[in-house]
Amino acid sequence: MTQDTFDYIVTGAGSAGCAIAARLSEQGKYRVLLLEAGPRDTNPWIHIPLGFARTYVNPTINWKFETQPQPQLKNRQLYLPRGKTLGGSSSINGMVYIRGNHADYDEWRQRGCEGWDWDSVLPYFRKAENQARGEDEFHGVGGPLHVSDQPSKFELAEAALAACEQAGIPRNPDFNGAQQEGCGYYQTTTNRRRRWSTAKAYLEPARGRANLEIRTGAHATKVLIENERAIGVEYHTAQGRRTVLARREVVVSGGAYGSPQLLQLSGLGPAGHLQDMGIPVVKDIPAVGSNLHDHFNTTLSWRCAKAITLNDLENSWPKKISAAIRYALFRTGPMASNGVHAGLFTRSDPRLERPDLQINIFEWSTLERSSTRVKPHPFSGFTLMPVHLRPDGRGTVRLNSPDPLAPPAVLFDYLRTDYDTRALLSAIRLCRTIVAQPALRDYAMDEISPGVTTESDDAMVEYIRQTGVSNQHPTSSCAMGHGPNTVVDPRLRVHGIGGLRVADASIMPVVVGGNTNAPTIMIGEKCASMMLEDAA
Numbered sequence: 001m002t003q004d005t006f007d008y009i010v011t012g013a014g015s016a017g018c019a020i021a022a023r024l025s026e027q028g029k030y031r032v033l034l035l036e037a038g039p040r041d042t043n044p045w046i047h048i049p050l051g052f053a054r055t056y057v058n059p060t061i062n063w064k065f066e067t068q069p070q071p072q073l074k075n076r077q078l079y080l081p082r083g084k085t086l087g088g089s090s091s092i093n094g095m096v097y098i099r100g101n102h103a104d105y106d107e108w109r110q111r112g113c114e115g116w117d118w119d120s121v122l123p124y125f126r127k128a129e130n131q132a133r134g135e136d137e138f139h140g141v142g143g144p145l146h147v148s149d150q151p152s153k154f155e156l157a158e159a160a161l162a163a164c165e166q167a168g169i170p171r172n173p174d175f176n177g178a179q180q181e182g183c184g185y186y187q188t189t190t191n192r193r194r195r196w197s198t199a200k201a202y203l204e205p206a207r208g209r210a211n212l213e214i215r216t217g218a219h220a221t222k223v224l225i226e227n228e229r230a231i232g233v234e235y236h237t238a239q240g241r242r243t244v245l246a247r248r249e250v251v252v253s254g255g256a257y258g259s260p261q262l263l264q265l266s267g268l269g270p271a272g273h274l275q276d277m278g279i280p281v282v283k284d285i286p287a288v289g290s291n292l293h294d295h296f297n298t299t300l301s302w303r304c305a306k307a308i309t310l311n312d313l314e315n316s317w318p319k320k321i322s323a324a325i326r327y328a329l330f331r332t333g334p335m336a337s338n339g340v341h342a343g344l345f346t347r348s349d350p351r352l353e354r355p356d357l358q359i360n361i362f363e364w365s366t367l368e369r370s371s372t373r374v375k376p377h378p379f380s381g382f383t384l385m386p387v388h389l390r391p392d393g394r395g396t397v398r399l400n401s402p403d404p405l406a407p408p409a410v411l412f413d414y415l416r417t418d419y420d421t422r423a424l425l426s427a428i429r430l431c432r433t434i435v436a437q438p439a440l441r442d443y444a445m446d447e448i449s450p451g452v453t454t455e456s457d458d459a460m461v462e463y464i465r466q467t468g469v470s471n472q473h474p475t476s477s478c479a480m481g482h483g484p485n486t487v488v489d490p491r492l493r494v495h496g497i498g499g500l501r502v503a504d505a506s507i508m509p510v511v512v513g514g515n516t517n518a519p520t521i522m523i524g525e526k527c528a529s530m531m532l533e534d535a536a
């Protein structure tokens, strides 16, 4: 056992953790330690936009969790990729830059999270951002996080967007501007056609700081708590167990699965569950690991009449070699983009106030998408992926065992209510309407999945139960707010424990209606700012 002391210790170098460690160390006043269980982000596929199909299954940089059997999904165990490297999931995600709906944050405020309404969070989105289109009311420049347009227009995306317009969905040039609803191209967290993870954005510029230490291969196993105050962290390395002490605070940023797991291992969680696991209860906080939200998706795929999809690339060595050369020499071609160029936000019911559906337009179709491989169909194809953004189901993250290195037990409650299924049924019908429009006539051939014979509501629900999966946007397992259903207060301090905060996607009181990386980076920015205020 060795010991050393820092002002702040952050566990988890993900979307939030990198932002927090970099901001806390910026002034040079505090000694900061960032602990990351995974390795450095040297795997080349991390940095190539199209490489995310590779990092999706790579065990050296991905936790590769899976759920418990899901009762509403035929007891299937769903694959849960999560980044395990510097940058966390921002190093393996799809790079789509979306903030959610302004009203989502106003809802957080209405739930008691003062300081988290849209007007209060917008400055942190802007502070983080370096927007390629320049500065405006909604966007910032000069921040560490590069946000870029797609490298070019794409024939299939253009046709799909024209079809959306023919189906009555208006074009939206900026999903992160005044309006979220509509169809358009996605912007991505990339810079000069390379992935711009939070490791790139926040850690790389901070590397030379003498007061920031980054330890990789350092798996936090316990927050050390004395007299209801966090005093340090115990962690596991290949060389053995280590202990570090925090003079000021410990911040847990392990993500929506990792953070509740670490709190529970530290004796903070539902007392009965901790006792079952043989873990001494430090404080009974029932909401730790409860209230887990996620987005849920299903997919519809079509054969494409033109050999312009990523299937055609993956299925041809000459095309792959040519794409690799183009990317290596000029940073152009299919490898320079993320393959999900466009999408749309809409409402499953016109009476809703905010979009509850996102439909991603993928320029590929898959025969298999599992924890071991992503395999395209042996012919040209494309996919529309409806995502339910506001599901009613809530899940849990619990310990599988007291072994801190064991994966957590994750149980979702997808398709809990009638609304959950109705929303996806409406999305499936909308996808078919879009694909039937004249603009896609020269592209869309047979519907591969679910296939035109899947027509009745019952048959479609059966298809969703058999094939629907996590959209990899878990949140809210250490929810912010006041009262028994929450874990942290609006300054992200764990209720009843001094010197301990949680800051990552797990603190969202409710999942936002859009992708979760940008909101989590905003959470990291705001957490660091509140910590520096409190320290002053």
Ligand SMILES: Cc1cc2nc3c(=O)[nH]c(=O)nc-3n(C[C@H](O)[C@H](O)[C@H](O)COP(=O)(O)OP(=O)(O)OC[C@H]3O[C@@H](n4cnc5c(N)ncnc54)[C@H](O)[C@@H]3O)c2cc1C
Residues within 6 Å of the ligand: 011, 012, 013, 014, 015, 016, 017, 035, 036, 037, 038, 056, 081, 082, 083, 084, 085, 086, 087, 088, 089, 090, 092, 093, 094, 095, 096, 097, 098, 218, 219, 220, 221, 253, 254, 255, 256, 258, 259, 262, 472, 473, 474, 504, 505, 506, 515, 516, 517, 518, 520
């Ligand atoms: C395949 C995939 C595709 C996605 N696509 C998009 C997208 O296109 N756009 C978008 O906005 N969002 C996307 N997301 C979601 C988004 O990336 C996440 O919501 C976001 O990165 C979560 O940030 P976080 O800080 O909460 O957790 P993470 O970024 O996952 O960070 C947690 C970090 O903590 C580390 N850690 C965990 N436990 C410990 C421990 N005990 N000790 C030390 N370190 C620990 C992990 O290794 C990791 O580095 C995607 C996610 C995945 C997995």
